[in-house]
Amino acid sequence: MAAYDVNGSAVEHDEEGYITNLSEWSKDLADVIAAAEEVNMTDEHWAVVNFLRDYYEEYQIAPAVRVLIKAIKKSLGPDVGNNKYMYELFPYGPAKQACKIAGLPKPTGCV
Amino acid sequence: MATLHTVNKSPFQNPTLISCLGHAKAGDAVLMIEDGVYGAMNGTALSDAMATLGGDVSLYVLGDDLAARGIDAARLADGVTSVDYDGFVDLAANHDRTQNWL
């Protein structure tokens, strides 16, 4: 199985790049995944990733993209919490790609 | 606005049929299929309960499932109508919705 290299230690991921053991996530790993996804992590990226991790911790699911955007709009305002900007942050889909960087499973309902 | 309910579990093993009859409204139809057909027999420990609970609904049983299990039509409780697959389709078509009790 393929793996990310985080400071010399291997973290396994599936064929789409989602890590297989959610407890192996770290901020360093997030940077490694983001680099593999060609995403340059800014504070706004981190805000989304942190929100996803908190949501998963509380509800045991990754939120659907519209739920994510609605929540980000509430916490960070409409300039960040809108479809267009979120896709600029995560071109391959804010839920799908951000979940991967956040070390979560692919969101329910994402094909 | 009537509902067709289907039940496929034996009432002797599982309370689904009783629950279904407790929620079906007057004028609804209840079709017993697969192992559900055991609920359509007369002379069982549940026959009286079936007659009471099923009083204001139409009770049907899928004849092919009865035959498969060796239950003669003579063992059907009063008021239960045996239908074939075409009859099943007609029932589904003639009701506003189908609720499958799993």
Place this chain on the structure above:
Amino acid sequence: MSEQVKKFLYVNRKAPYGTIYAQESLEVVLIGAAFDQDVSMAFLDDGVFQLTKGQDTKGIGLKNFSATFRALGDYEVTKLYVEKESLDERGLTLDDLQNIEYEDEDDDYAEKPSIRLVSRAEMADVMAEQDVVLSF
């Protein structure tokens, strides 16, 4: 909206961890919620056990999906009908169930309870007013 909104009811009659039905139902509800329909859930018979509070699945190696019920409000699923007779038969009351709330956008985001306690007769009425009933 060109298409008419339909009323969908997901009927839950199974306890949570012995079979996969309960978790599958919840997943289908979350996926289906994307289609802007009028979605409700019904909990009766052993289905009421899905909502007990204090579930801890660490020892059985399964995901504790009871937490996910609290996310339903985000998906605009705000009607969880729970049958009183089913609770009574199992020696449960509403106090044994977890608190599930949603934010009412039309009422300044006030938090309101999603669980609605109904009698068996009222549950039958809820079922009879649906366009589509899906059982789990």
